[in-house]
Amino acid sequence: MKRSLHNFLLLFTLGLLNACTSTGPAGGLFQSASPHEQYELALTDAKLNRTALGRDWVTAGQRALRDSFRISVPYRESGYFGANRPFAIGYRINGQRGDKFLVRVEVQGQQEALVFIDVFALDEQDQPDRTVSAKADTNVLTWEVRRTRTHLIRIQPELLRSGRYTISITREPVLSFPVKGLDSRNISSYFGVPRDGGRRRHEGVDIFAPRGTPALAGANGIISRVGVNQLGGNVVFLSDNDRGQNLYYAHLDRWTVRDGQRVSVGDTVGFVGNTGNAQTTAPHLHFGIYTFGEGAVDPLPYIRRGLGPARQTPLAPSRLGDSVRINATRAVVRLAPNGDSPVVHELPRSSALTLLGGTTEWLRVELPDGRMGYVANSLVESAGKSLRRVSLPAPADLRDAADSRAAIIRELPGNTVVEVLAVAGGFQLVRLAGGLTGWVARI
Ligand SMILES: [Zn+2]
Incomplete structure (x- = not known):
């Protein structure tokens, strides 16, 4: 059976890499199968889903959707997966409309390993709905959040591969910041705050800057309207067609674009001023986003500063797979790598654990009965020394x-x-x- 599995893997890998896999954004009735789904179908066709290993692979993928770990981004951890036991891991993150996430999985092993990265949005019933998947031959996935939801990232290597991995997840803004030389720390009035004594709500953010500071295109697109209105003064609308929305620039001292003009990210569309109802205020850009269909949305996630690389230091590879034990009277295993996360198990002193991965602060561990979770590094010691x-x-x-x-x-x-x-x-x-x-x- 091992031989047929190996043959299968070889054929499947070749097929997948030649197939120029489509990756989404998926959704809708005719969404194409993800590389993960194709792999599972091929397993079934080859009747390998009836073998213990094939079945375990499918189960591991399903379990990662259910027993996922909630993390905050940016995040990084390392770990190990062995060829004899199918492996999959799921992370839950909060995704706000306008966020862009980047997931990177680096694998070091004797053989190249295909890694499937799939992203799911969770609906009101917590059911996963696949949103986007990485191409089969890349271990990197970037996606933009279109609806504010909890998102689940599942990472699963193919069968019969082993290796050490480092997963890093970072967040960046979807749009480039609309005022030259500034960033989201310069926003001083936010979306939704009352205006005109509560008669209306602020439909954008205000970014104060010296008069004449360039206002920049946040996305590639076409200038859909340039003109003057009572509230906004000199205004520019930039149609961001890819995302089905208009970017709105108001209180401009003057504009530098015309209707129908194509612009690229970073092009100057006008200069910061205080025209319209801002005449008694210091010069600032009022920046808004109007989606086609849903009207004004909070622009902040679209332009807030990226979080930079993850701060966590991954666990040293030499410790992966080690047997460790609890060195305190009592220790708790948590659902996620932070002290506020729910406790899933309590363990007495000397309890055995296997190190699966994690960071230098929080270890991802497996209990002897197969349950998993995170425990503080300070609560464990090597199980190599005799008690x-x-x-x-x-x-x-x-x-x-x-x-x-x-x-x-x-x-x-x-x-x-x-x-x-x-x-x-x-x-x-x-x-x-x-x-x-x-x-x-x-x-
Ligand atoms: Zn404003």
């Missing part, structure tokens, strides 16, 4: 997992001397004199 040395009072089975149904590695006679390394439920992780480790029922 105590004991002599087995009776014969015992050395098993390969902390489970009475797990395979028996060796039958140990009574009086065998073992070193206890960690505990899990009714089992102890022990090491024999020759270095062999395994689990025995608690002595």
